[in-house]
Amino acid sequence: MTHPMPAPLRLTRCNPQRNMARFYEVSVRPTLFGEVSLIRNWGRIGTGGRLRTETFATLEEALSALRDLEQRKRRKGYEGGAKPPR
Template identity: 65%
Template sequence: MTRQDPSRNMARFYVVSLAPTLFGEVSLVRNWGRIGSRGQMMVETFPTADAALEASDRLARVKRRKGYHSPCPTGQVPAATI
């Protein structure tokens, strides 16, 4: 997801992905920052894939309300896979 506003010199990105852990849990990996930079990363672990997917959807809704949009031409975010 990206959010850009040239009048405010704002160019941000936000990426959410799911990754399995070695112990059967699922990690929600968030990466955000200014476009062109490496940004920051945060990892949150959930006991099930459903819980991680629910948290991912919740974060995406919050970011869309704040003005972020998907860079996909269709406007739809591809389904997360584990």
């Protein structure tokens, strides 16, 4: 049985007094080899940002990593996005 991939998560953190306008995007996508990639994109709003991809053996491992990243970013003040599936 295949599980649907969650929608990409987009978080932002803005503070005009500090000239801060950041974004953090995370998505989960299948690979051609049956694994699952966690794709992270972050940077200043209005730029292409930086990109990093991590590969996991299962969807559950990738979703666990996504939840951990989301918790860390929200503790730092990032807001927005929908909660990923549990």
